[in-house]
Amino acid sequence: MDTPTKTLTFETRLDLIHEQDAALCQYAELWNQVKFRWFANLQKPKAQQLNRTQFMHEMGMPFSYRVFQGVRQSIKGLIQSYQTNRNNRLVTLDVKIKQLEKTLNKLKKRCDHVAEKGSPQQAKQLRNRLRQKEVKLRRWQQKQSALVAEKQENKTPICFGGRKLLKERQALETGSAIEGWKQRWHEARHREFLLVGSHDESWGCQNAQLSPSEQEGAYQLKLLVPHQLRATFGTTINIDHLQFKHGKAAIAQAVWQNQAKKHNKSIKGQPLSFRFKRDKKGWRLLVSVEVAGPTEQAEWIGDDQGVIGVDVNLDHLAVVELDRNGNPLQHRTFDLPLHYKNDAQRAAIIGDAVRDLMDFAAQQSKAVVIEKLDFQQKKRQYQKQDHPQYARMLNAFAYGKIKDLIETQSIKRGIRLYHVNPAYTSLLGRMKYRDRHGFSDHHAAALVIGRRHYGFKEKPPKQLIGINAKGTVKAEHPPVRMALGDYQYYHKLQRWYQPLETSLDFLSGWRHFRRVNRVSYSVEARLDGRPGMSPDLIQESTTLLSAHPAL
Known part of the structure; x- marks a missing residue:
């Protein structure tokens, strides 16, 4: 089985002297000037755009090809x-x-x-x-x-420096305020630069070489200075005693591979990319490394004993544990209260939920299965809901971040992650498993997601048993399949089941008891503007439904 890979980024704070800080500032200014010119070149009509060679010649070759x-x-x-x-x-x-x-x-x-x-x-x-x-x-x-x-x-109208800071200029009138704004504007536009690496370069990146330091667990960085700045700052900038709080194993593995490659050419090097970013406290270094295996344990956890089906929703992760035969064993819910939260709070909440999910998967020694969806497809699933609170939840929904974090954690912790086609999982879950197991709609969908990984075919029940407002037990039969394919038949089932599901004349199983267990009822209770059931009729219909032989 192919080993999944993921590019992870780890950061550390740089402790620099004044000359090194000035060198990085000049490097960032030169690098960003080229960046702005290259972006302006790409905004021209295609026939007028310069290729890389023409552009570098026009700029006077300020950088090598790798820096560009x-x-x-x-x-x-x-x-x-x-x-x-x-x-x-x-x-x-x-x-x-x-x-x-x-x-x-x-x-x-x-x-x-x-x-x-x-x-x-x-x-x-x-x-x-x-x-x-x-x-x-x-x-x-x-x-x-x-x-x-x-x-x-x-x-692509991108504002380098930020639109918010640009708009502040309109409210300034005095010369000193404008000069202060210009300084902040310049710093915002020239505060970072990126150096990409390759597996065939020395130490994974020829322009910034990360190697072991004399101090245990620390590294030293040798940064190559551009030609225009060498008269002032020399050929290289040496930064020593770099330590990383996170990602120690991944970075150590990459540095070891690059070091071993210098002595054995058959060993493939590990590419390293470096992003230097300046903030109020100084310079930060972000190192990106490609991880191709678990960093927290020796072996991968596969799907031999079963899987964990996960349905990602607006406010929670619905999780169902399955055995190898597709039978549900237990279900969990990991909350995601993302609305009314800022970006940092959302990131922390998502991180905690994904960590709990992976802890559960590791505890059960089972792989994880999620839907193969993007943000647009997931958002369209919820477009029929029309409620202010639901709209706020949808606005705070961070499906891409949740999915990306699950993928990252699965590689770091050695838990296999599988993706399945999400078509009609909610429909089949509601129709087949919700009432049978007493699941919510989302847990029933998670069960279908897990079963689909093993290739199980989902056949609709031969009949659905329900009860109407008069207490009469009814049976509804699904349409005949004929010669339709799986997803064509599921579409046919959806057209048959949706009107039945929303009708008050057919309250089946789980929906019926949720209806019965509402907090308050009146003799003429109303739901969606239709007559409901009186308390006496509720008690009577509950007895009838519970005693029906088909349930």
């Missing part, structure tokens, strides 16, 4: 990140616009009804509310049109 590769990789990452965020914003706007259009249609019907039979004051309030919704819809549609036009024109 860091510039190209940095710009490529920025552009890809902006385009991904733009696509996510388009998905979010599309969801919001569809929901608001539905709300407007309901409001218009209500306005017409109140205009005929209601009071003038109520009609006026509804018209004002309708106008506000229409203004919001036009504003969202304008944003959507602007983003679509920007995407079609292949534009």
